[in-house]
Amino acid sequence: MASVKMPQLGESITEGTIAKWLKQPGDQVKKYEGLVEVITDKVNAEVPAPLAGILKEIKVKEGTTVTVGTEIAVIEESVPATAASRTTPSPKEGGEVAIAAPAAAPQSVPSEPEGEGSTESRTRLSPAVRALIEEHRISDAELSGITGSGIAGRISKKDIEDFVAKRTQPATANGEQRKTSAPAAATAAPTPGTTIPLSPMRRAIATNMLKSKQTIPHAWTVAEVDMTSVVRFRQKAKDGFKLREGIDLTFVPIIVKAVVEGLKAVPVLNASWSEQGVVLHKDINIGVAVSVDDGLIVPVVHQADRMSISGLAKAIDDLAKRARAGKLGIPDVQGGTFTVNNPGTFGTILSYSIIAPPQAGILAMDAIVKRPVVIEGDAIAVRSMMNLCLSFDHRVLDGVSAARFLQGVRRWLEGFSEQVPLY
């Protein structure tokens, strides 16, 4: 018997939620075959079986969150004569097998192309099911609440039809209730609306945001930046860039570059709070918030300090595309040391972002708007202005450092010229 434990799916991950058991007790499992789907911070990961054998017992039910290292299942090893020495755990491990975190996203975990127990059975929807989802406007959240009755938990056409039938039932049930209950009660209570079930992503965002606001004393400060030089430069360079690189040159990689320069000048903002002390990070890994269908993902540009603006543009474009396609792996969303948020694309001018723990700060780029500004020589000019809003962990640094950081970012952006290399 070997015990299977909740793996550590990232350095900052302390717990995981069992999303779905891909095997049931009594099932034969192959080594590296998908055993369980675990939801961690914004990422679903398929955890492979650490060894071949029969799944004897499931210790943690679906939907339950446990800390890393908790025993989640027991596998009885099969001992084929040839592989006996391999599958026998070493005495040091004492019969316990910690499963390695998968190196990449579930998509890249090798899996059987088909057959019973295939993890794709649930996620792969038949054309008929997809058509019904479209027709009845079933959200991802609702879909994740539907129990598949097909082989290996596959959601069938019938499951969707049953769901749609049930979804329309509560309305009639309420109607009947109202008729029989006292009129006073009916007017006192608001008409019951619909409850949107929580998707794993919604839940993860909620947990993370709550944890951040409850543990991190947020402080907030704003700098106003004259983006005219950057806007002009981008206007001139963007067509050629698109032609050469095949992607748009947006403001985001330029801001990220400025942030990197600012963090280099104020390393205490590229840090994490711990009871032992403020941990300064060597790498500058910038998380870039990307909105997706049912929430938000923050993929990370690792070692952003080693990249040119062009390199950042490509990395961000790639991450955003994969985020929207649901193809991010765990390494893509972990290891961030600072986050850049871009609500300005939606026209906001002041944003108070919540810090993603264990980072110490998050910078929001707000909308670039043309305004009359007093410039040198007391002249009034029309300039492209942008607010950079910084939320920071006041345990880690104080307003002075925060202001110095914003100052650095602002100076870098305002001093932008064609001499700044794109590559």
Place this chain on the structure above:
Amino acid sequence: MAVKTVIEAIREGMDEEMARDESVFLIGEDVGNRGGVFLASDGLYKKYGELRVIDSPLAESCIIGVAIGAAVNGMRPIAEIQFADFIAPAMNQIIEEAARFSYRTAGDFNLPMVIRAPWGGGVHGALYHSQSIEATFSHIPGLKVVAPGTPADAKGLLKAAIRDPDPVLYLEHKRTYRLVKGEVPDGDRVVPIGKADIKREGKDLSLIAYGLMLTYCLEAAEKLAAEGVSAEVLDLRTIKPIDQAAIIATATKTGKVLVVHEDNRFAGIAAEVMAIIMENAFDALDAPVMRLTGPDVPAMPFNHVLEDAFMPNVEKILAKAKELAAY
């Protein structure tokens, strides 16, 4: 309306057509005085005489050759191949001549002939009396292939085949001859070639079959209903030209399709039906299209156990349909 067997319906169909049209005649081994080995033409020799019910030599190429010659000269021959297994010696006449005649003459000549062939297994007929030939002949452009499964369709399709201007291979499943009984409408009722028929309405999955397998599928559907699975049964009736619209309609309706035939699996009729569904009804599918067929072994064996292993039956259809329903 009266309840009849398939063999009675075929005999009646030939009788009525011969009475209606003097150019219709029957030729085959033992079809005359003997009335055919299955008694399909019993009584016709006495009624129409030796010029219209002709006993041929034991030479299939001759039977088909004579029929082609007669047809091109304005007759409407019914050529009986005693067992479909024996059709091979006539392959050249059927494929090279009959199937291509209209094409070769740019439509100036047609061959209004019917080749009747008792086919299929499950009758302990062993290697020379059990084979399925529909896939082989359906592959040949210029031939029509029908395979009725009920007495009413057997009679109606035979009339259509006799009246059709082109060569029609009319397959009659031996096991259905006296096993399958059903109401046959009175009067001159023609079942059009190329039209499939829904023999049972359902909504959860579709069973598509023809010939003997239709009967088995209907039995399986009954048992499925007892388990809460509503199965639709589509009887192809005509294999070629196949009724694409009916296939697409049932696949679109249920989203789950099982095709059943006893002919060998590889490049069988099921493969064609599945391809039609994939090309036209993919967006409606809720499961992979499945098939249950005879295996790819050289012939139907004689040994009972092996014959059972070869033949699809109600239990096998039921098991496969449940697998499909559970998908």
